Amino acid sequence: MSETQLGRSTVLLLALACGVAVSNIYFPQPLTPLIAADLRVPLDTAAFAVTATQFGYAGGIFLLVPLGDRLPHRRLLVSLLTVATVSLLAAAIAPSLPTLVIASALVGLTTVAAPIIGSMAAGLTAGNRIGAVSGTLLSGSIGGILLGRVAAGRLGERLGWRAPYLAAAVLTLLVAAALARVVPMTTPRTRQRYTAILAEPLPLLRNEPALRRSCLYQACVFAGFSAVWTSLPQLLTGPTYGLTTNAVSAFGLISAATMICTPLAGRLVDRGGPDPVNLICLIGTIASAPVLAAGVLGGPTGLIAITIGILLLDITMQSGMTANLTRIYAIRPDSRLNTAYMTCAFIGSSTGSWLGALLCNKFGWPAVSTLVALTAAIALTRHLTPQRNRVNQP
Incomplete structure (x- = not known):
């Protein structure tokens, strides 16, 4: 399949689809205080709806x-x-937290359009443009995270936490209709049985060193990233700041800068390879931790620290993800490789989300910031450790 099969307008529409799909994972984050109040459960218990997704x-x-x-x-x-x-829709009408958690898990299970689109687009793009296209699609995903959090907070504050779920259902259905018209006809890469396909990611992790590195880097950084965003409403709506859910959702606007940075990171990866970009991003993630920790100070100083820390964390996480995706697509633009990578990434994300809520509840916000530094330090240590076969890795 050739690059001409994906025009610029199609890439932009695919980026929009990625954004709507990915927003379904993140828009519940600022709603946890509203869910807790409405369903009469503790705040850290309401966070299970986010973790389940x-x-x-x-x-x-x-x-x-x-x-x-x-x-x-x-x-x-x-x-x-x-x-x-x-x-x-099932989540929107959930009468209790257990029902909401089950519906949220189903939302997460089926809203996996972005990684499928990423592999498809890589297969339709020339090798020297994969980084740029991946950066554009990732920019769309970031836009979805950004607008999803902000819109969910505003709608939730005015109409209740169920309204954002209804709005997300409408948007998701509209995207499905658009993709039914514009997605190119593609030929399946394999005729293997489903069970055989499911068995492939583990051997791929064992046999592809470049894939293992990308998985480790993303899982570690994503864990800290999710810990921060899951715990942030607890900090900002608590006694230190006493902000409303609507005000908390406004912090999602910080991610707007990342939409500009990821296409730039993609072009840098196309020119110099993924390793230098990963190195800068991992160092930047660690640097964000002490800045975020200063958020415990409260007042304008604390809010400025949180803003700068989140901005740095978002840019480094998403730019590093562009490098990681380009590394695995260089092996081949294969959904099974992407499956191994994204599974590891979101296991890290889910674990970080759970740990973040737990640590923030028991030890406070500085413990969440410490988790960011520790997980990124694990990835940086691996990145700086010489390997015998390092020369042969992309």
């Missing part, structure tokens, strides 16, 4: 994304987004 997403990546190599992309994407729409 992320664990569901990790499951969807493992179970459903490999079908991108087995089924035509158009049919697969439309089917998954339609089921995600139904799951969002």
Whole structure:
């Protein structure tokens, strides 16, 4: 398949689809105080709705994304987004937290359009442009995270926490309809049985050193990233700041700068390879931790620290992800490779989300910042450790 099969307008529409799909994972984050109050559960318990979505997403990546190599992309994407729409509607009418957690897990399970689109686009793009296209798609995902958090906070504050779920259902259905018209006809890469496809990610992790590195880097950084965003409403709506949910959601606007940085990171990766970009991003993630920790000071000083820390963390996480994706697509633009990578990434994200809520509740915000530094330090240590076969790795 050639690069001409994806025009610029199609890439932009695919980026929009990535944004809507990814927003379904993140828009519940600022809603946890509202969910806790309405369903009469503790704040850290209400955070299970966010964690369930992320664990569901990790499951969807493992179970459903490999079908991108087995089924035509158009049919697969439309089917998954339609089921995600139904799951969002179920979450919107959930009468209790257990029901909401189950519906949230189903939302995460089926809203896996972004990694499928990423592999498809890489297969339709010339090798020297994969970084730039990946950066554009990732920029769309960031936009979804950004607008999802902000819109959810505003809608939730005015109309209740159920309104954002209803709005997300409508948007997801509209995207499914658009993709039914514009996604190119693609030929499946394999005719293997589904069970055989599911079994491939583990051997790929064992046999592909470049894939293992990308998985480790993203899982570690994503853990700290999710810990911060899951715990942030608890800090900002608590006694230190006493902000409203609407004000908390405004912090999502910080991610706007990342939408500019990821395409730039993609072009840098195309020119110099992923390793230098990873190095800078890992150091930047560690540097964000002490800045975030100063948020415990409260007042204007604390808010400025949180803003700068989140900005640095967002830029380094997303730019590092662009480098990681380009590294694995250089092996081949394969959904099974992407499955291994994204499964590891969102296991890290889900674990970080759970740990963040737990640490913030028991030890306070500085413990969350410490987690950011520790997880990134693990990845940086691996990055700086010489390996015998390092020369042969992309």
